[in-house]
Each structure stands twice: as C-alpha cells, then as structure tokens.
Amino acid sequence: MGVSNRxxxxxxxxxxxxxxxxxxxxxxxxxxxxxxxALPGTSAVDPSIAGNWAxxxxxxxxxxxxxxxxxxxxxxxxxxxxxxxxxxxPGHQELIHNMxxxxxxxxxxxxxxxxxxxxxxxxxxxxxxxxxxxxxTVIVAVNKMDLAERSEPAFRVLEEAILAELRAVGIxxxxxxxxxxxxxxxxVTRSPTMPWFTGPSVMEALGEVEPASxxxxxxxxxxxxxxxxxxxxVVGRLLSGTIAEGDALTIFPSGGAATVTAIxxxxxxxxxxxxxxxxxxxxxxxxxxxxxxxxxxxxxxRTAREFAGRVFWLASEPLAVGEELSLRCGTQSVAARIEExxxxxxxxxxxxxxxxxxxxxxxxxxxxxxxxTPVVMEPFVRLPGLGRFVLxxxxxxxxxxxxx
Amino acid sequence: xxYLSRMESDxxxxxxxxxxxxxxLAMLWSMGKDSTALLWMVRRAFFGRVPFPVIxxxxxxxxxxxxxxxxxxxxxxDLDLRVARNEDALAGGMxxxxxxxxxxxxxxxxxxxxQAIAKMGFEALLLxxxxxxxxxxxxxxxxxxxxQDFTWNVGSQPPELWDLYASVDEAAHDRIHPLLxxxxxxxxxxxxxxxxxxxxxxLAKEGKRYRxxxxxxxxxxxxxxxxxxxxxIAELEASHEPERAGRAQDKEAAFTMQKLRSLGYM
Numbered sequence: 280m281g282v283s284n285r286x287x288x289x290x291x292x293x294x295x296x297x298x299x300x301x302x303x304x305x306x307x308x309x310x311x312x313x314x315x316x317a318l319p320g321t322s323a324v325d326p327s328i329a330g331n332w333a334x335x336x337x338x339x340x341x342x343x344x345x346x347x348x349x350x351x352x353x354x355x356x357x358x359x360x361x362x363x364x365x366x367x368x369p370g371h372q373e374l375i376h377n378m379x380x381x382x383x384x385x386x387x388x389x390x391x392x393x394x395x396x397x398x399x400x401x402x403x404x405x406x407x408x409x410x411x412x413x414x415x416t417v418i419v420a421v422n423k424m425d426l427a428e429r430s431e432p433a434f435r436v437l438e439e440a441i442l443a444e445l446r447a448v449g450i451x452x453x454x455x456x457x458x459x460x461x462x463x464x465x466x467v468t469r470s471p472t473m474p475w476f477t478g479p480s481v482m483e484a485l486g487e488v489e490p491a492s493x494x495x496x497x498x499x500x501x502x503x504x505x506x507x508x509x510x511x512x513v514v515g516r517l518l519s520g521t522i523a524e525g526d527a528l529t530i531f532p533s534g535g536a537a538t539v540t541a542i543x544x545x546x547x548x549x550x551x552x553x554x555x556x557x558x559x560x561x562x563x564x565x566x567x568x569x570x571x572x573x574x575x576x577x578x579x580x581r582t583a584r585e586f587a588g589r590v591f592w593l594a595s596e597p598l599a600v601g602e603e604l605s606l607r608c609g610t611q612s613v614a615a616r617i618e619e620x621x622x623x624x625x626x627x628x629x630x631x632x633x634x635x636x637x638x639x640x641x642x643x644x645x646x647x648x649x650x651x652t653p654v655v656m657e658p659f660v661r662l663p664g665l666g667r668f669v670l671x672x673x674x675x676x677x678x679x680x681x682x683x
Numbered sequence: 684x685x686y687l688s689r690m691e692s693d694x695x696x697x698x699x700x701x702x703x704x705x706x707x708l709a710m711l712w713s714m715g716k717d718s719t720a721l722l723w724m725v726r727r728a729f730f731g732r733v734p735f736p737v738i739x740x741x742x743x744x745x746x747x748x749x750x751x752x753x754x755x756x757x758x759x760x761d762l763d764l765r766v767a768r769n770e771d772a773l774a775g776g777m778x779x780x781x782x783x784x785x786x787x788x789x790x791x792x793x794x795x796x797x798q799a800i801a802k803m804g805f806e807a808l809l810l811x812x813x814x815x816x817x818x819x820x821x822x823x824x825x826x827x828x829x830x831q832d833f834t835w836n837v838g839s840q841p842p843e844l845w846d847l848y849a850s851v852d853e854a855a856h857d858r859i860h861p862l863l864x865x866x867x868x869x870x871x872x873x874x875x876x877x878x879x880x881x882x883x884x885x886l887a888k889e890g891k892r893y894r895x896x897x898x899x900x901x902x903x904x905x906x907x908x909x910x911x912x913x914x915x916i917a918e919l920e921a922s923h924e925p926e927r928a929g930r931a932q933d934k935e936a937a938f939t940m941q942k943l944r945s946l947g948y949m
C-alpha cells in the first residue's frame with residue numbers, strides 16, 4: 280500500500296492559462312507537455328506536431344484550421360511531487376463563456392503576455408476575472424521574448440506594465456518570467472539565452488505554489504436531495520466543517536432543528552464526515568429539502584431575500600432591471616428579480632461606465648437582486664461555495680456573481 | 684481528505700445532481716474499467732442500490748469475457764440491465780469490415796443508442812468518459828446537452844460554472860460525465876483501493892493484455908506481463924504510450940473521434 284498512499288498524498292494544482300488572443304497559452308501548455316513527456320506515466324507528444332505545440336490541446340478540426348482555441352481543455356500531468364492539471368482557455372472575447380468555464384476550475388493561473396504586443400484588452404479582462412473568481416496565485420509568463428531580442432530592458436518595461444495591471448485588480452504576481460514557449464526557454468528549465476534573468480522557470484515557479492488551505496470551519500451542508508427508498512437520508516457534499524454522529528444542526532432558512540443519528544456510507548457507515556465529502560445523513564427531528572443548508576445554530580449562515588453581488592454578464596442579450604430569472608447558489612435554485620444595477624465597469628479598460636438600467640455582455644456591475652424565497656449565503660472570501668451564484672435564463676447560465 | 688476520496692466525492696456529487704434532475708435517467712455500461720468504476724460509485728451514492736436502468740450498447744462484436752462479466756455483475760449488483768442492439772443493421776450484415784470502422788461504430792453504437800433512447804424515453808444518460816482519454820473528450824462538460832438529432836455542437840457548448848451545472852431547457856437529452864476529472868491511473872488506483880471487479884481482459888495472458896476494451900475486431904492487446912491490478916498500475920506509472928493506442932477507430936483518419944462524437948458517439 281506504500282505506493283498508493285504516497286500517490287494519495289500528492290497535492291493537486293489546477294492551473295488556468297489565461298491572456299490575450301495569440302499570446303501563446305496553448306503553445307505554453309503544449310511545450311510543457313512535450314518537455315515533461317519523459318516523466319514516467321506520461322504519454323509522448325505526437326511527433327508529427329513538433330513545433331505546433333498548441334495542437335497538444337487544440338484538437339478540434341476547427342481549432343487547427345483556424346489556428347485558435349475554441350473551447351476549454353484540461354491536460355493532466357503527474358510529477359514525483361504533485362499532480363498538475365493545466366486548463367487551457369480561449370483568448371477571443373467572443374468565447375469568454377468558455378474561458379470562464381475553464382477558469383472556475385482553477386486554483387492558480389499563468390497569465391501569458393506576448394512581448395511584441397504587451398498588455399491588450401483580454402489580458403486585462405482575464406486578470407480582472409481571475410481576481411473576481413478568487414484566483415490570487417498568478418504567475419506571469421512574458422512570452423515571445425525572441426520578438427523583443429530576448430532583451431532585459433524590453434522585459435522590464437513589460438514587467439512593470441503587467442504588474443501595474445495586476446495591482447489594479449488586487450493581484451500580486453508571485454513571479455514574472457521571460458519565456459519563449461515555442462523553443463522552451465524558461466518553460467521547464469532556465470534558459471541560457473536570457474542569462475540576465477535569475478528567476479525561476481515557469482515550472483519551477485509553479486512548484487513553489489502552496490495549495491490553499493481552507494480556514495472556514497463551521498459546518499455548511501447544502502442539501503442535494505432526500506432519499507426515501509428506505510430510511511430517509513439527506514445527501515449533499517459538505518462544504519466546510521466536520522460532522523459527527525450526535526451533532527445538532529439547524530436547517531436554514533426554515534430554522535428547524537435536527538440531530539445526526541447516523542452518517543451513512545455503503546457498505547459501512549462512518550462515525551464522522553469531513554469537508555469535501557459527499558455524505559448521507561440520517562436525522563432525527565425536522566427533515567430538510569433540496570436547497571436547504573445545514574449549519575450549527577451557534578454559527579449561522581447569512582439568510583436574505585434581497586442582496587447585492589458583483590455580477591459579470593455573459594449573454595448577448597443584456598441583463599435588465601426588472602428582469603426575472605433563475606438564481607443558482609449551492610443547491611438552491613430560486614426565482615429572482617433584478618432590482619438595480621450600479622457601479623458598472625468597462626472590463627476592457629477598467630474605466631467606470633455611466634449608470635444604466637442594464638448590464639451588457641462582458642460588463643461588470645453591482646446588481647441588487649430580490650429572490651422569491653430567502654437565499655442562504657456566505658461572503659465569497661469566507662466560503663466560495665456559498666459565495667458565488669449563477670443567473671440562468673431558460674436554463675442557460677447567462678451571468679455569474681460574487682457576494683461581498 | 685485523501686485524493687481518491689475527493690475524486691470519488693466529486694463524482695458522487697455529479698451523479699446525485701443528475702438523479703435529482705431527471706426522472707428518466709439511465710447509465711451506459713460497457714463493462715470496461717471506467718464505467719464499472721462509475722457503477723461502483725453509483726452504488727455508493729445510493730447506499731448499495733442502482734436506482735435506474737443500466738444500458739449495454741451491444742454491437743455483438745464484443746469479447747466473450749465482456750458478456751460473461753456483464754451477466755455476473757448484473758446479478759450480483761441486482762441491475763435493471765437493458766441490452767440495446769441495432770438489430771436492423773446487424774441483420775444487414777453491418778460489421779467492421781462491411782464499409783469501414785467509422786460506419787460500423789456509427790451504426791452499431793451511436794444508432795443503437797439513439798434507438799434505445801427513443802424506445803425507452805430516457806432524458807439523460809450517465810457515461811464514464813474521462814478528459815485524459817482523448818483530446819476531444821478533454822473538451823467535454825460534466826452536463827452536456829444533445830440536440831434532437833443527437834449532435835454534439837462542440838463549438839457552442841453552454842458555459843459550465845463551478846458545479847452549478849446548467850439546466851439547458853431545450854436539450855433533447857443530456858449526457859452526464861461524472862468521471863471527467865479522473866485519469867486512467869486514478870481509475871486503476873481507485874479500482875485497487877475499492878476492490879472494484881476487473882474484467883479479465885485487462886490482465887495479461889501469455890505476455891499480452893488489453894488496456895482499453897471494446898469490440899474484439901477493433902482492439903489490439905499490448906505487450907504486458909501485468910497479471911494483477913498492482914502490476915497494471917506499476918506498468919502505467921512507467922508507460923509512455925497513450926491509453927487508446929490499441930483502438931482502431933482513433934487512428935484511421937484525422938479527427939475521426941470528433942466526427943463520431945459530433946454525431947452522438949459516446
């Protein structure tokens with residue numbers, strides 16, 4: 280069992296590659312995959328695509344014909360020290376919904392910036408989105424340094440510009456690295472072609488990233504379902520805290536009280552459950568329903584029918600004041616009405632926008648929402664799983680929000 | 684929480700979301716390692732039960748070991764097993780050498796599945812595909828809506844934010860992929876830890892074993908001396924060969940997998 284235990288203890292880091300169109304996100308992932316294909320258990324990169332490293336992830340016919348990433352992809356690597364999941368996302372703003380889809384799965388990000396173009400609209404927008412999604416571990420790869428003669432002064436100018444952009448959205452980069460992704464310079468190993476740079480390679484910098492540890496430890500269990508095949512069993516994934524047999528919990532928002540009499544597991548029950556676990560609880564007392572949140576009475580979650588969140592809009596038809604749609608948060612799905620839009624931001628420039636009664640695609644704003652029934656929430660920084668929500672129109676995710 | 688438990692917990696979350704959402708849900712089971720691991724997690728999600736039908740898309744060209752494994756576990760796990768075959772195509776002599784392998788897969792797998800869905804009226808299917816199997820599968824969502832004509836429009840998938848899975852109203856049926864985040868090694872380590880039953884085709888006999896199993900005429904064994912799950916894991920931990928290298932359809936032409944999948948292939 281020694282081997283399996285070691286494998287079980289390896290941390291996982293999910294890294295989104297973000298940045299402007301054609302700055303080299305897919306190429307960087309492909310080059311990393313190529314250089315690490317000597318790792319045991321890693322399949323070799325198809326030799327026919329040598330040089331076209333983006334093809335490692337751009338595997339759709341349309342993607343190769345149009346030389347662009349259309350949809351987000353994940354590629355997996357296991358090193359002796361950790362597991363890495365690289366998440367590629369498209370750079371085109373028309374495909375922002377696919378970028379968000381990929382980024383919501385990430386713990387960290389590499390922001391790729393091409394040395395010949397510098398900071399562009401999508402560089403800034405992606406940085407803003409990382410900040411909004413709570414991804415504060417960011418490494419900057421200044422790519423295509425061959426187009427800037429691999430020169431230090433050119434790099435320092437770009438470094439200053441990108442760090443200022445990141446500061447503006449509240450992110451401090453842990454490393455800014457000059458790179459030629461195509462040739463592998465400073466990708467896995469440090470390159471002799473830029474001897475003036477004494478910092479880490481991209482992979483070395485990723486190796487320094489510490490996986491975030493949860494700090495919030497009060498019980499929050501969003502109820503997914505109640506199974507009544509035999510003994511009524513409440514199921515859901517424990518977002519935070521630990522539960523043990525005999526614990527007293529309160530059902531939010533109703534306020535009913537229940538005691539945990541068993542923690543079911545097949546084939547054998549457990550005496551306790553920890554955060555992250557998909558559990559089955561047998562309760563004595565009140566029985567919750569899907570959407571409810573179980574929590575201790577002594578440390579209750581926030582419950583409100585009306586609240587405001589920072590919303591980024593994804594659909595081509597703008598979000599309008601007065602509109603009614605569906606709000607999803609945890610396992611809750613409630614009818615919601617848009618009451619007010621304020622503090623709008625142009626996400627291409629970070630400039631404020633004039634007040635309006637609507638939020639257009641790729642605009643960010645503070646949106647006041649009233650829900651048909653009370654919503655159980657937490658501030659995003661406290662517990663992301665109850666601090667983020669999606670607004671759906673006819674079942675299609677059309678925008679997402681973060682609770683302050 | 685250890686890594687494999689976290690993987691399992693996330694898969695069970697997806698399975699339970701699907702079960703909550705659809706009253707006419709079914710699962711596809713190919714008797715391979717992935718869908719058998721999925722079946723194992725389904726039993727864990729529902730405390731020992733499998734509360735929906737389990738469909739085997741039977742091309743009739745499967746290995747005899749696959750049928751034996753199916754019948755043994757169907758009994759042991761008390762499954763509501765439904766076998767779906769495209770009888771018309773089989774009567775017409777469809778097979779991997781009839782036209783080409785693409786036409787065969789499309790007729791005997793995709794069209795058999797279409798007929799089964801139409802006949803049994805399922806709204807949604809659980810499938811055991813994983814992102815790391817294939818570059819096109821790497822683009823999948825956990826909840827993937829399919830249109831009336833069964834197509835997967837990979838260029839315009841709805842966004843999927845965190846685990847707030849979209850409930851796209853206009854989809855004809857949905858595909859749900861609870862194992863998307865697991866790798867081949869994750870599956871085998873899970874199989875080892877849990878004691879998930881293993882199809883004997885994966886274990887080496889006379890220096891050969893199958894790494895990926897499907898229809899007998901289109902699967903090539905690999906050279907291997909791995910006769911136990913431990914030995915399979917040790918072999919994969921050192922291997923540089925892609926998982927599906929022994930599958931015929933992936934190699935025949937560029938973008939074959941994409942074409943098959945956009946027509947509704949699993």
